[in-house]
Amino acid sequence: MIATRKNPVAAHKQLDVKKLIARLEKVHPDAKLDLDFTNPLELLIALILAAQARDDLVNKVTVELFKANRSAADYANTPLEKLESKIGKINFYRNKAKAIHNCCEQLVERFNGKVPDNLEDLVSLSGVGRKTANIVLANGFGQQAIGVDTHVMRLSQRMGFTKKTDPNKIEADLTVIVPEKQRVRFCHLMQYHGRRICLAKKPKCPECTVKALCPFPGKTKA
Numbered sequence: 001m002i003a004t005r006k007n008p009v010a011a012h013k014q015l016d017v018k019k020l021i022a023r024l025e026k027v028h029p030d031a032k033l034d035l036d037f038t039n040p041l042e043l044l045i046a047l048i049l050a051a052q053a054r055d056d057l058v059n060k061v062t063v064e065l066f067k068a069n070r071s072a073a074d075y076a077n078t079p080l081e082k083l084e085s086k087i088g089k090i091n092f093y094r095n096k097a098k099a100i101h102n103c104c105e106q107l108v109e110r111f112n113g114k115v116p117d118n119l120e121d122l123v124s125l126s127g128v129g130r131k132t133a134n135i136v137l138a139n140g141f142g143q144q145a146i147g148v149d150t151h152v153m154r155l156s157q158r159m160g161f162t163k164k165t166d167p168n169k170i171e172a173d174l175t176v177i178v179p180e181k182q183r184v185r186f187c188h189l190m191q192y193h194g195r196r197i198c199l200a201k202k203p204k205c206p207e208c209t210v211k212a213l214c215p216f217p218g219k220t221k222a
C-alpha cells in the first residue's frame with residue numbers, strides 16, 4: 001500500500017507526518033541515537049546491551065568493552081565469564097554476554113567477522129530482532145530503516161499513525177506514511193519527544209508542540 005490520492009487515509013497521515021517532523025525538528029534539533037559507537041559492530045553490541053537498560057549506563061560500560069574488543073573474533077574468543085564481568089553493571093548481563101558471544105561467533109563463522117548490511121542476515125544472528133536490525137541499518141549503514149522501539153510505538157499509536165500493537169505491523173504502517181528520506185530522522189525525533197514530552201505514564205500534553213496534530217483521547221490537561 002502506498003500513500004496516494006487513491007488512498008486518502010494514508011495520504012492524510014503522510015501529510016501529518018511531514019508536519020510532525022517539521023515541528024519536532026524545531027523542539028528537538030539535537031535528536032539522535034544516544035548510544036556511543038564508531039562502527040556497525042560497536043553499534044550492534046551496544047544495542048544488545050541496551051535492551052531494557054539506560055543508554056548512559058551502556059555508554060559507560062562500552063568505553064572499556066570496546067577498547068578491549070576490536071573485532072567480532074575478539075568477542076568470540078573471550079571466555080563467557082570474562083565478558084560477563086565486563087558488563088556486570090547492566091541488567092540481564094548473563095543473557096546479554098551469551099547473546100554477544102553467540103552473535104559474534106556467528107559473525108566470524110558466517111560473515112567473515114563483518115556485520116551484514118541487510119535485514120535478512122542481521123535477524124538471523126543470535127540476540128538480534130527486527131528492531132535492533134533496523135536500528136543498525138539506519139545508524140550504522142545509513143539506510144532509511146524504521147526501528148520500532150517503545151517510543152516510536154507509543155507515539156505512533158497516540159498520534160493515530162497506527163492501530164497495531166505488533167512492532168512489525170507498526171513498522172509496515174509507518175513505512176507507508178513516513179517519507180523514505182526522513183525515516184531515520186522520524187525515529188530519532190519520536191524517541192526524543194517520547195522521552196521529554198510524550199511520557200508513557202503522564203504525557204505533558206499542554207506543553208506539546210504537536211498537540212494540534214494529535215488525536216490521542218487521553219491527552220492530559222494543564
Ligand code: SF4
Pocket residue numbers: 158159197198199203204205208209210211214215216219220
Ligand atoms: S498531545 Fe500529548 S499524547 Fe499527543 S503527542 Fe503530545 S504529549 Fe503525546
